[in-house]
Structure formats: C-alpha cells, structure tokens
Amino acid sequence: MAENILRMRRITKTFPGVKALQDVNLDVARGEVHAICGENGAGKSTLMKVLSGVYPHGTYDGDIELEGSVVEFKDIRDSERDGIVIIHQELALSPFLSVAENIFLGNEREKRGFINWNETNVEAAKLLRRVGLDLNPVVRAGDIGVGKQQLVEIAKALSKNVKLLILDEPTAALNDEDSAHLLGLVKGLRDEGITCIIISHKLNEIRAIADSVTILRDGRTIETLSLHDGSVTEERIIKGMVGRDMESRYPDRTPVIGEEVLRVEDWTVHHPQEGSRVVVDSANLSVRAGEVVGIAGLMGAGRTELAMSIFGRSYGSRITGTLYKNGTPITARSVGEAIRHGIAYATEDRKRYGLNLIDDIKRNVSGAALGKLAKRGWVDSGREAVVAGEYRRSMNIKAPTVTAITGKLSGGNQQKVVLSKWMFSDPDVLILDEPTRGIDVGAKYEIYTIINRLAAEGKAVIVISSELPELLGICDRIYTLAEGRITAEVPIGQATPELLMQYMTKEKD
Template sequence: MTEHILQMRGITKTFPGVRALDGVNLEVQRGEVHAICGENGAGKSTLMKILSGVYPQGSYDGEIAFEGETAAFRDIKDSEQSGIVIIHQELALSPFLSVAENIFLGNERAKAGVIDWNETNLKASRLLKRVGLRINPVTRAQDIGVGAQQLVEIAKALSKDVKLLILDEPTAALNDEDSAHLLSLVSGLKDEGITSIIISHKLNEIRAIADSVTIIRDGRTIETLSLHDGSVTEDRIIRGMVGRDLTNRYPERTPSIGEEVLRVEDWTVHHPQEHSRVIVDSANLSVRAGEIVGIAGLMGAGRTELAMSIFGRSYGSAISGRLYKDGKEITARSVSEAINHGIAYATEDRKRYGLNLIEDIKRNVSGAALGKLSSFGWVDGRKETVVANDYRRSMNIKAPSVSAVTGKLSGGNQQKVVLSKWMFSDPDVLILDEPTRGIDVGAKYEIYTIINRLAAQGKAIIVISSELPELLGICDRIYTLAEGVITAEVPIAEATPEYLMQHMTKEKD
C-alpha cells in the first residue's frame, strides 16, 4: 500500500457570499509530483492557503493529516515547522535585500543574537548551486530576472528542510528556457525524496512532470487521475476542468477587415535610463478595422516596450517615428492623449498596472473614462453602477456584485475587468499584452470570444503573446520581433510555429 504524505478530507471554506471550497478531498503520495488543475476561481489557491496555514484552523471545516498525524496549522510558520513550504504566484522576495538575506529572512544564521554573514552567504551559495543558479549571494533580488527569483524562492524553501513543496503557477511569468529549468529542478527534488504539489494552467507541463493530477471544479473535487501510463490527454483534463469537451480551443471567426486604422512608421525607442541603448529599432507596423494582428517575440525582444511607447510614450526615451490614425499623423505624448486618440493598452501585468486591486469592480471599470460619467467635475455614481453591471453581465464576470473588491477575483475575472475598463473607453485601437497569461483554458476561450466580438465591431486589435498557438489561433496577421527589430510580417494562412520561431530568433544584421 502506497504511503500518503498528505490527506485533506472534506475541506470547506466560505467567504462572505461565496462558498470557495465544498467538501474537497486531496491525497498526495510521498515522493510524487502531484498537480492540481481547475479553472480560475475553482478553489485551488484557497485549498493550498488552508494547507499552508494562511487560512488557519478554525477558519474552515474539514481535516488535514500530514505524515499520518492530524495537522492544525495556525499560521505559515506553523506549517513550515512541519516541512510544508508554499511559493505563491506573486513572489515574496524583498527587492532591496540581497539574495542571501532573502533566503534566510525569518530564519537567520546568527550567533549570540548577531547575524553571521559569512555563514549566511556560504550556505546561500550552496543552496543556489543546488537549484542550478550561479549568482553572487550578495546580489540584490531586484537585480535578477523573474526566472532566477523563482529559483531563489525554491532555495529559500530548501533552507527550511522542506518535505512538501507547493508551487502556485511557478512558470506563469517565465520564458520557455526558464520554465524548462524550473521543471527539471522539481523533478530533481523528487529524486531527493521531496514531494511537490504544482498548480498550473499549462497542461503540457503537467503531463510532462506530474505523476498524478487532481481536478477541482466549482470548489469540489472532481477526480484524481494517474499520469504514469501516458493515456490521460490534455483534452481529458480539460473535460474534467470545464465539465464539457472543448473541441476547439479557439472560437471560429470570419474576419471582416476594413480600412487601416493605425500605422506606425520608423518607430525607435531608447531605454529610459540608458539613453544610448536602442530597445525598438525602426519598427513599422499597421492594423486595420476588424483585424487582429499578433506580435510574436521572445522575452526581451521589445514587444511590451513597443506597445507602451505607442500608448502615450509610457515607456522609453528619445522616441522617434510617426503615428498615423485613420490616415492622419497624430501625436500621443501622454497616456491621456493616446486615449483621446482612441488608443488603449491592456498591460501584461494586470495586478500592478492594470487594476486597482483594493478598489471594487465598479471603479476599476470606469477608471479610464470617468469623463463619460461626470458633469461639472462630479462622477454620477448611479450611472457608474449601471455601466459596471452591464459589463459584469456581458463579460460574464463572476462576482456577487460590482461592489466586490477586484483583488479578490480570480485571474480570469480580473482580466475581464481590465477588458471592460478599456471597452468602456470605446477605443478604435486596442493593444492587448499577454491577455490570457495565468488564465485557465475555459477562461481563455471566453477572452478569445470577447476579442472576436470587438473585432466584429470594427476595432483594430493588436495581441502580444508568448504562446505561438494562441497567436496562430486568433490572429489574421503576425509580426515577429527580435532584439527590437521587426523581422517578418506574415498572413495567418502562411504562418507556422517553425517560421515564426525562425524570425523570432533572427539576429540583427
């Protein structure tokens, strides 16, 4: 009989007006990689917060057994002392502290009450080497990339003698190379006897690394599947997640493309601090009414920088080039000017730049176009509520009311609020930067449907995405970007992953 390191039975968690978990059961075998899948809002992260003590005993119903003994965690420190460590999707490193200081924060190497920096840095170096990261431990956390920060979080977990490592969307913000390295590391930890629970929307990664997967839907356990024999397909997992077959991951669309709406000519952008460094080099692109144009590029290619510089020069310095809207040259030297010209930009980082997470849905939806709701400098609160409710219904935002705090929504519903905000501003050009990052397949389909609906209304849409299948599935035309240079423009009928990758990795002449 296989030994279970973890058993969670009948876990029920209720928030005001919402039952997040309803009798969830989870069993994890010692030494395995166990995946948890489900749509945004299914309850995955809530379940892990209960396990790690973020939601303490008494705030939920049900039982937890860890290593054969009943567990009653009062806080995170309590669960960590038992060997359970969680790495949240939003990394918790302090940017101004060194890597070594972050690794041992709250777990300092001290003698007689004084931190032993030699021991701290030496042990940090060993841990960094263990996770395959070759950096100086005195480097500040803000000076390393997101992929390296994820590895520092794992090193921090290893410093606490972890037995069960929980990773919540660990590769959501990573490029392919960093993702592959992190997943390889998790497999290596399994060989060391460390059990892992991984929450991810990337089903190809789950099938590659996990031994079993538990599917949660609407706060309930649906099933647990073994992945050992390779018979469980991505479609099989999706069916469990959404409760139906998703025969086509991209909704059908018949394009109706009109006149050119936006054209960018000889657009050059320099780094905001290093003014001699060129980030976008003489870019030319255009988008027409009713058209969905994709921008493909590797991380660091300049995709986001290009989009932000077009959107009111919100990134960069010494920007040169010309913008044309409906055939006439325009200037958009600020975000408000860009909005007035009918240009909108939905950021890739919705939590930091796209939303006010401590505000309600209503105020987030109205935020980009308050002038449409105000007279004599006062916002009409009744109109604001009516508008927000209209978008809550039309966008299928799952929330008890428009007074719900946006930060409490799932990632997919937060993204719908971002889109609602820009739709309310009624732009002619909508730039969507990684519109489905961190979103499950069911919610992705809804976002694609919304994008298609906007295109059918005659909006000109630019989509930036790290997922080539996504661009191939929804776009009419794709530009490739490499080292700040547009290297190719290809109609969708001629686009293949191989062709796009060839031009995404093309070096400057």
Template sequence: MAHTILEMKDITKTFPGVKALQNVNLQVNRGEVHAICGENGAGKSTLMKVLSGVYPHGTYEGDIVFENDVMSFSGIRDSEKSGIVIIHQELALSPYLSIAENIFLGNEQSKRGFIDWDSTNQEAAKLLARVGLKENPITPVSQIGVGKQQLVEIAKALSKDVKLLILDEPTAALNDDDSAHLLDLISHLRGQGITSIIISHKLNEIKAIADKVTIIRDGRTIETLDLQEDEISEERIIKGMVGRDLESRYPDRTPAIGDEVLRIEDWTVHHPQDPNRVIVDHANLNVRAGEVVGIAGLMGAGRTELAMSVFGRSYGKGITGKLYKNGSEIRAHSVKEAIGHGLAYATEDRKQFGLNLIEDIKRNISMAALGKLARGGFVDAGRETVVANDYRKSMNIKAPNVEAVTGKLSGGNQQKVVLSKWMFSDPDVLILDEPTRGIDVGAKYEIYTIINKLASEGKAVIVISSELPELLGICDRIYTLSEGRITADVPIAEANPEVLMQYMTKEKD
C-alpha cells in the same frame, strides 16, 4: 510501494457568498511531483492556502493528514515547521536585501543573539549551489532576473528542511530557458526525496515533469490521472478541466479586413536610462480595420517597449518616427493623447500596471473613460454601475457583483476586467500584450472569442505573445521582431513556428 505523505480529506472552504472548495480530496505520495490543474477560479490556490496555513485551521472544514498526523496549522509558520513550504506566484522577496538575507529572512543564522553573517553567507552559498546558482550571496535580489529569483525562493525553502514543496504557477513569468532549468531542478529534488505539488496551466510542462495530476473544477475534485502508467493527452486533461472537449483551442473566424487604421513609420526608441542604447530600431508596421496582427519575438526583442512607446510614449527616451491614424499623422505624446486618438494598450503586467487591485470591478472598468460617465463635473455612480454590470455579464466575469474587489478575482477574470476597461473606452486600435499569460485554456478560449468579436466590430487588434501557437491560431499576419528590428511581415498562410523562429533570431546585417 508508494507511501502517502499527504492526504487532504473533504476540504470545504467558504467565503461570503461563495463556496470556493466543496469536499475536495487530494492524495500525494512521497517523492512524487503532483500537478494540480483547473480553470482560473476552480479553487487550486485556495486549496494550497488551506494546506500551507494561510487559511488557518478552523476557517475550513475537513482534515489535513501529513506524515500520518492530522494537522491543525494556525499559520504559515506552523506548516513550515512541519516541512511544508509554499512559493506563491507573486514572489515574496525583498529587492533591497541580499540573496542571503532573503533566504534566511525570519530564519536568521545567529550567534549569542546577533546575526552571524559569515555563517549566513556560507550556508546561503551552499543552498545556491543546490539550486544551480553561482551568484554571490551578498548580491541584492534586485540585480538578478525573475528566473533566478524563483530559484532563490526554492533555496529559501530548502533552508527550512522542506519535505513538501508547493509551487504556484512557477514558470508563468519565465522564459523557455529559465522554465526548463526550473523543471530540471524540480526533477532533481524529486531524486533527493522532496515531494512537490505544482499548480500550472502549462500542460506541456505538466506532462514533462509530473507523476500524477489532480483536476479541480468549480471547487470540486474531478479526478486524478497517473501520467506514468497511462497515456494521457493534453486534450484529456483539458476535458477534465473544462468539462467538455475543446474541438479547437482557437475559435473559428472569417476575417473582414478593411482600410488601414494605424501605421507606424521609422519608429526608434532609446533606453530611458541609457540614451545611447537603441531598444526599437526604425520599426515599420501597420494594422487594418478588422485585422488581428501579431508581434512575435524572443525575450528582450523589444515587443513591449515598442507597444508602450506607441501608447503615449509611456516607455523610452529620444523617440523618433511617425504615427498615422486613418491616413493622417497624429501626435500621441502622452497616454491621455493616445486614448484621445482611439488607442488602447492592455499591459502584460495586469497586477502592477493594468488594474487597481484594491478597488472594485466597477471602478476598474470605468477608470480609462471616466469622461463618458461625467454629469455636472461628477461621475454618475448609477450609470457607472450599469456599465460595469453590462460588462460583467457580457464578458462572463465570475464575481458576485461589480462591487467585488478586483484583487480577489482569478487571473482570467482579472484579464477580462482589463479588457472591459479598454473596450469601454471604445478604441479603434487595441494593443494586447500577453493577453492570456497565466490563465487556463478555458479562459484563453474566452479571451480569443473576445478578440474575434472586437475584430468583427472593425477594431484593429495587435497581439503580442510569447506563445507562437497562440499567434498562429488567432492572427491574420505576424510581424517578427529581433533586437528591436522588424525582420519580417508574414501572412498567416505562410507562417509556421520554424519560419517565425528563423526571423525572430535573425541577426543584424
């Protein structure tokens, strides 16, 4: 018989002007993997911050019962002492410290008042072995990839005698291999009696790993589904998340494709630190007005590097090749020049490069085209507010007003702010790099609708995505990239995952 390890009863959390959680209930059994699903802004992360003490007792209503005791965590250290450890989507590792130092940061192995480095490194090595890492514990974290950093975070949790492990979007930034390894590890920890709560938008992963899934919508508990006893489809989970059936995950579009807008010829890019290393190798591609063109490639194929180098040479050295806009060669040797020629690039890393998270929505939307708001050498603040409000409404950005801090928004709403910023610059060519990464299916549908609207207005749209079904669902053509080379230009009528993967893995002749 299953025993309950955690029960959250009638949790209500209010922020100024917003009720983020309203009478949420959650019950988790010992030794299970319990998933939490919901649209961006549904309250998933807020609920886990309540559980882990990030939002301390007294700042919310309701009870947390853990191992039959009512808990009153005043901070994250209190929850960790009880065996509850949270790993946030943005990893909290110091790149300048070693793996061992990161694992025991704040929980140092000491002897007579001094850090015992031998014990620190030995214990770290044991923990790394538990999570399947063979790295030397003295290796700086900056020298390992994101997938391995995620495993270091889990090793750090294990060092605290974790009983309940909370993972917030653990595979959002990982490739398929790293994601599979992480899911295997979570399953292995389940076998050791460790309970896990996973927040994820990747429904295929939830179905593969979770025992149960609780769905939250608009700050309320909708239902808990038993994935082991019932035959639960992804469509069934989506219906609970969005409150309706999504008959198609991709909105219908009848393309009206016009003349060529952008052509890239013989484009070659070298690594910024290693001039002998070719990252993009004589690439040729074009996109027409009203057309959505995809770029598919495995991690490291050079997709982002190609896009950034075209957008004002913001990546790479020794760049050669030609850019043509509406049939005429253009010079775009800086971001300012690229924007001036009607190019826009929405980065895959919206938090670091796409937005100023401590600024409000209004300033983020206007920042790429302040010249359009200039009056007498100053920004017209009233006009700026009007423009931002127009985008807030038309893009369905869920925020009380345009003065809301962008960093407080959900991932999907942040992405809408990024798109609003570039739409306000009125580009002719819009390059979208992983535009739906880390957002839920409902928000994805809205992003796809926005892409369709841009294409219908005659914009030329390039979409880079790691999700082949996404490219197949929204594009008119798909270029494949392998080892920095364009290997194929596939019309959507001839495209399927097998064909694309064949070209994405094609080796040099």
C-alpha cells in the same frame, strides 16, 4: 506508491461572490513529483494557499491530512514547521540583502539575539552547493539573475528542512538553460526523498519530470493521471483542462464587420527594467470595425504587456514597430495621445489600475474624458452627474446613486464603471484585458452583452482572456500568444480549445 504524504479532502473555499474551490481532492504520494494543471483561474494557486496556511484553517471547508494526521495551519509559519514550503511565482527575495541573509531570513543563525555571521555564510554556501549554485553567499540577491534567484529560493526552502516543496510556475520567467537546470534539481530533490508539487503551464515540462498530474477546472478536481507509462499525451492533459460545456453562456450576435481600424506591425517591446529581455516579439495584429478579436495566452505570455505598450506606451522600454489607425501610421507616446487617437484600454486589475476606489461612480466615469465635460477648465458637475446617471442605467450598474463610492461596489459593478469610463471617452478601439476576471456568472453575461453592443456600434474590440471558452463564445477571430510571440491567428470557425491550447503552449523553435 507506498503511502500518501498529503491528502486534501473536499476542500471548498469561497470568496465573496465566487466559489474558488469546490470539493477539491488531492492525493500526493511520498517522494513523487506531482504536477497540478489547469487554466488560469481554475483554482491552482488558491489550493496551494489553502495548503500552506496563507488562508488559515477555518476560512475554508474540508480536511488536510499530512503524513496521516489532520493538520490545521494558522499561518505560513505553522505549515513551514511541518515541512511545507511554498515558492511563489513572484519571487520573495529582498534585493538589498545578501543571498545568505535571504536564505536565513526569519530563521536567523543567532545566539542571544546576535547573528552568527560565520555560521550564516558557511551554512548558506552549503545549501547553495546543494542546489547546484556556485555563488558567494555575501552577494546581494538583487545582483543575481532570475534563474539563480529561483535556486536561492529553493536553498531557502531546504534550510527549513522541507518535506513537501511547492513550486508555483517555477520556470515561467526562466530561459531554457535555467529551466533545464531547475527541473534537474527538482528530480534530484525527489531522489533525496523530498516530495514536490509543481504548478506549471508547460506541458512538456510536466511530462518530462512529473510522476502524476492532477487537473483542476473551475475550482473542481477533474482527474488525476499517472504519467509513468507514458500513455498520457499533452493532448490528453489539454482535454482535461479545457473540456467543459459551453451552451448558452454567451449572448447571440451577428457580426457586421467593416474596415480595418487598428493594425499593429512588427511590434517589439522590452522589459522596462531589464532592457535586454524581450517581452513582446515582433507581433502583428489587426482589428476591424464591428469585430471582436481575442488574444489568448497563458500567464506570462505578454498579453497585458502587448496591450499596454500599444496604449500610449504605458508599459515597456525600447518599443519598436508601427501602429496604423484607419490605414495611416500614428504615434501614441503617452496615454493622453492614445486616448486622442481613439484607443481605450480597460485594465485586468481594475482595483490597482482602473479605479479611484475612494471616489464615487460619476467621477470615475468622467475620469478619462473630463475635458468633454469642461469649459475653459471648469467642470460642469451637473452634466457629469447626468452622463454618469445615463451609464448607470444603460450599463445596469447596481448602486443607489452615482455618488456611491466605487470601492464599495461588487467586482461586476466595478467593471461596469471601468467600461463606462472608456465608453465615455468615445474610442474607436477598445482593448479589454480580462474583462470578466473575478466576477460572477450573471455579471459576466452582462459584460458579454455590453461587448456585443460595442461591436454593433461599429467599435473595434480586442478581448484578452485566460478563459478559452469565453474567447470562443464571443470573438470573431483569435490570436494566440506564447512567450511574447503571436503563434497563430485562428478564425472562430476553426477554433477549438485544444487547437488554441496547442498554440498557446508552443515553445520557441
């Protein structure tokens, strides 16, 4: 490789309480396709946000060298001026504007403030042809499929004279045909001299198109492997992604497992807007009293969708399948019904879906079971404060009083408030979605202790997590999920990170 177009040196990025990146180095050669791999939360997206100026210079430590000179981007426009374009996982097209308008958004073909529509549409058509898209540029972006939208994003990047194109999980939402087309296009762009960085969970894709791969784990660079000679196998990459020490980060527990509490049979869920897209595909799973069951899956595998559809159909459309509670079929068509059936779901996004951040601890704790504190519609505020106070002590929520506003608590303490809320609803089954996301190591240990306590009380606990060591450390049994299908059920005795990762990346036959 002749020279490096990009060198990132000792990049460290800290969020309050969390070190997202620590001394990360990344070297990308000119004209190559460079893959970045790592578990969810390993720091891939953060690193790309540092590179593209989403996190401006000064909010991180370390240097970025582009084509031999140090650059200090203040924002995305700044990095785009130097030819770095990032295409995010969530597409950023405006659905009501035409494809051509989207391509030139913020970069309009104009003269003295007036848009030259002919030039806009002609240039857009040229760019679309370059990405292999035979499309009239005046159609609305919202009217074309996700695969084509992805290509429009690339056309938009090309309009900015891109030198370094960053693709974040570009094929996560695409079907096989669209994926193949997109990967072919990336190869074509490389041959035109455009360097690509591609973040992907799909290891077969990486092996097919990437020239080299850098593996991140826990915010650090682990290694960079060259893929040219074909000696690097998927197993080798997986080992780099998951291999880490696992001593005593998890409290000890002796499981006492009882009868089956919840069983899900043949559960199929469709996308709420695109009714033809299958998000969860005939899933079967069960959980017993006193058992902690893990669900492992990569981003986009349908973990949250599965959990929320079980929880009173709060996600999805055209849901089919049967829920059994203690052996008898139940219907839970609303969240209220699910709660009455003793099901609780603690969300992965506590700020958006879990808490009323402008209200205090006690009112959040009572939020899912206010009826338990009320007589004829009137709330006993005194008892509410007592109950919340008990949870504050038993869950060790660090706040001066239960009247503290939840928006001002740390992530770990917010999570404890969410867990308190669901414990107060007195469920038989708790589904915990990423219960330790974004919280520090000490608080994680406390959350694990709470999970063990719940299991010891005879609750059935389902834990969804992107962190394999976490699942291996606390679960009795683990289901793996890939593309909406349960690909394996692994007893903890047989589970290894490598085995789970294989099932999690298993493609459809």
